[in-house]
Amino acid sequence: xxxxxxxxxxxxxxxxxxxxxxxxxxxxxxxxxxxxxxxxxxxxxxxxxxxxxxxxxxxxxxxxxxxxxxxxxxxxxxxxxxxxxxxxxxxxxxxxxxxxxxxxxxxxxxxxxxxxxxxxxxxxxxxxxxxxxxxxxxxxxxxxxxxxxxxxxxxxxxxxxxxxxxxxxxxxxxxxxxxxxxxxxxxxxxxxxxxxxxxxxxxxxxxxxxxxxxxxxxxxxxxxxxxxxxxxxxxxxxxxxxxxxxxxxxxxxxxxxxxxxxxxxxxxxxxxxxxxxxxxxxxxxxxxxxxxxxxxxxxxxxxxxxxxxxxxxxxxxxxxxxxxxxxxxxxxxxxxxxxxxxxxxxxxxxxxxxxxxxxxxxxxxxxxxxxxxxxxxxxxxxxxxxxxxxxxxxxxxxxxxxxxxxxxxxxxxxxxxxxxxxxxxxxxxxxxxxxxxxxxxxxxxxxxxxxxxxxxxxxxxxxxxxxxxxxxxxxxxxxxxxxxxxxxxxxxxxxxxxxxxxxxxxxxxxxxxxxxxxxxxxxxxxxxxxxxxxxxxxxxxxxxxxxxxxxxxxxxxxxxxxxxxxxxxxxxxxxxxxxxxxxxxxxxxxxxxxxxxxxxxxxxxxxxxxxxxxxxxxxxxxxxxxxxxxxxxxxxxxxxxxxxxxxxxxxxxxxxxxxxxxxxxxxxxxxxxxxx
Numbered sequence: 009x010x011x012x013x014x015x016x017x018x019x020x021x022x023x024x025x026x027x028x029x030x031x032x033x034x035x036x037x038x039x040x041x042x043x044x045x046x047x048x049x050x051x052x053x054x055x056x057x058x059x060x061x062x063x064x065x066x067x068x069x070x071x072x073x074x075x076x077x078x079x080x081x082x083x084x085x086x087x088x089x090x091x092x093x094x095x096x097x098x099x100x101x102x103x104x105x106x107x108x109x110x111x112x113x114x115x116x117x118x119x120x121x122x123x124x125x126x127x128x129x130x131x132x133x134x135x136x137x138x139x140x141x142x143x144x145x146x147x148x149x150x151x152x153x154x155x156x157x158x159x160x161x162x163x164x165x166x167x168x169x170x171x172x173x174x175x176x177x178x179x180x181x182x183x184x185x186x187x188x189x190x191x192x193x194x195x196x197x198x199x200x201x202x203x204x205x206x207x208x209x210x211x212x213x214x215x216x217x218x219x220x221x222x223x224x225x226x227x228x229x230x231x232x233x234x235x236x237x238x239x240x241x242x243x244x245x246x247x248x249x250x251x252x253x254x255x256x257x258x259x260x261x262x263x264x265x266x267x268x269x270x271x272x273x274x275x276x277x278x279x280x281x282x283x284x285x286x287x288x289x290x291x292x293x294x295x296x297x298x299x300x301x302x303x304x305x306x307x308x309x310x311x312x313x314x315x316x317x318x319x320x321x322x323x324x325x326x327x328x329x330x331x332x333x334x335x336x337x338x339x340x341x342x343x344x345x346x347x348x349x350x351x352x353x354x355x356x357x358x359x360x361x362x363x364x365x366x367x368x369x370x371x372x373x374x375x376x377x378x379x380x381x382x383x384x385x386x387x388x389x390x391x392x393x394x395x396x397x398x399x400x401x402x403x404x405x406x407x408x409x410x411x412x413x414x415x416x417x418x419x420x421x422x423x424x425x426x427x428x429x430x431x432x433x434x435x436x437x438x439x440x441x442x443x444x445x446x447x448x449x450x451x452x453x454x455x456x457x458x459x460x461x462x463x464x465x466x467x468x469x470x471x472x473x474x475x476x477x478x479x480x481x482x483x484x485x486x487x488x489x490x491x492x493x494x495x496x497x498x499x500x501x502x503x504x505x506x507x508x509x510x511x512x513x514x515x516x517x518x519x520x521x522x523x524x525x526x527x528x529x530x531x532x533x534x535x536x537x538x539x540x541x542x543x544x545x546x547x548x549x550x551x552x553x554x555x556x557x558x559x560x561x562x563x564x565x566x567x568x569x570x571x572x573x574x575x576x577x578x579x580x581x582x583x584x585x586x587x588x589x590x591x592x593x594x595x596x597x598x599x600x601x602x603x604x605x606x607x608x609x610x611x612x613x614x615x616x617x618x619x620x621x622x623x624x625x626x627x628x629x630x631x632x633x634x635x636x637x638x639x640x641x642x643x644x645x646x647x648x649x650x651x652x653x654x655x656x657x658x659x660x661x662x663x664x665x666x667x668x669x670x671x672x673x674x675x676x677x678x679x680x681x682x683x684x
Contacts, residue, residue: 025145043316061633112138341558421458466587570604575680
């Protein structure tokens with residue numbers, strides 16, 4: 009539903025508009041249309057909706073949208089009912105209350121249908137115009153009407169209407185590259201990575217063109233490079249789409265069906281046939297605790313009682329809401345659609361319901377020197393089974409000792425742990441850079457020395473936040489100084505390798521490096537003479553710990569590893585950690601159940617003192633997305649005071665330091681496990 013007024017003013021219930029955002033939501037699961045059209049009844053998961061990185065991406069999209077509008081300086085933004093300014097030949101919105109959808113539609117029609125023969129109307133461009141056709145309602149980013157002279161026409165002109173969808177998606181506009189980027193080999197279907205964008209513009213063309221003029225046929229998608237996607241739109245509309253509960257319908261047939269279902273009085277019943285399945289694993293309507301209304305469940309008003317996920321699963325399984333708070337089969341590590349479907353068909357809804365037989369057939373050909381994904385799944389399940397049978401379950405771990413020891417024997421002291429923080433803005437912060445080009449603005453560096461294996465030292469760090477100056481060149485110099493000594497260098501996952509490879513491939517960023525600096529840094533790449541060791545891969549191959557959910561993400565492993573490592577408890581269980589960013593800090597702290605509190609959660613509680621600034625604005629950076637967001641603020645928010653800048657810089661330094669400290673902690677735990 010367009011966010012411009014009460015739906016009661018627009019239509020008589022039970023009719024509801026199908027919009028672009030609702031179509032996008034329904035393609036993940038049509039059942040979500042019930043919840044998305046009733047947001048008060050079915051709240052979304054705040055941890056997803058309010059995620060700082062999600063907000064950052066939205067802000068990036070808005071920045072790019074504003075940039076694209078500059079390509080149309082004569083454009084008009086649709087808002088409240090408009091009036092014509094004769095002097096400027098433009099439409100000026102009056103500054104009164106936000107209009108409803110019908111007003112927006114009327115305003116759009118007023119502008120788009122003006123006399124094409126008027127010299128001032130040879131081109132009309134509308135931003136955020138509103139178009140309604142029956143149960144459909146869309147707000148195209150840009151509607152561009154162009155009147156071309158055509159003596160052969162009865163009116164002496166020919167009108168072209170372009171529906172332009174703004175997408176901040178990377179695209180190579182060179183003639184040699186662009187033909188095959190969106191098509192599959194047979195040119196009968198759209199590539200999966202572009203399909204959601206084409207479906208967006210296809211739905212809008214489906215609504216707009218028959219409504220405004222069925223003779224207008226030029227459809228375009230704007231990605232800064234204005235790209236014509238007429239053929240792709242036609243294919244998308246006529247192609248079959250896949251979604252939970254689909255039965256071979258085309259995209260056009262599907263949106264018509266959803267619009268019809270939205271008009272039903274009993275909305276829940278109209279979507280009742282959608283099966284539960286693997287799509288539920290990422291459901292945004294899965295909420296562990298509903299918003300507190302100050303009332304008991306028995307007296308809680310109907311419009312705030314339901315978690316949409318629970319409603320679906322209650323109806324499909326007959327389970328109660330309290331039961332559904334337990335780990336379900338959709339929480340299985342590395343799940344496949346087939347595994348989830350089979351388990352649900354067999355009535356195995358909880359992870360603890362699975363048995364060794366569910367994994368046996370896959371184990372026969374698995375190597376014993378590594379932990380396969382199937383074994384990792386079974387470890388996750390068996391841990392939950394043990395926990396359900398024992399009121400007190402001591403967390404356990406699994407380690408492929410011989411394989412890990414063989415890997416660690418290759419390492420040379422001192423051990424260097426590095427972590428990079430980067431940004432890839434759609435609109436570059438600095439002259440000469442391309443969209444999405446990597447900006448390496450920070451790293452942290454911890455060391456473990458051979459004679460002090462129980463200690464880690466925060467050896468160095470780099471943070472560059474000066475506005476208007478690209479940090480990449482200085483980043484390379486600082487990284488060389490940090491890692492030029494002998495010893496093995498570690499990363500967690502391949503991000504650091506990818507970033508370093510990209511920077512070293514640029515003559516711009518390496519022009520001031522000496523030959524020795526280039527060679528030293530190049531040696532750290534995966535094909536170099538001193539390649540960085542990927543600890544994430546080692547964790548995936550050789551290590552499992554209860555409480556990690558089977559994941560090898562460092563943020564999922566850290567607290568569970570503290571629970572099973574006596575050495576980490578001993579080293580970090582008292583206020584003795586010191587660095588430039590922490591003084592007498594205690595990283596191992598226990599909750600009321602005696603389990604380790606996630607150090608990243610501890611970090612989030614370190615709120616800088618800054619009178620006059622909200623807690624949300626000063627909240628600590630606790631993940632990579634938050635780091636990119638903070639860096640964006642430091643580069644683009646000209647209203648930040650010096651104090652605000654220092655707060656964000658301190659938060660970045662603490663977060664990045666914890667990342668490399670976490671890497672060192674995991675390795676310290678592995679050392680102690682191998683000594684046992």
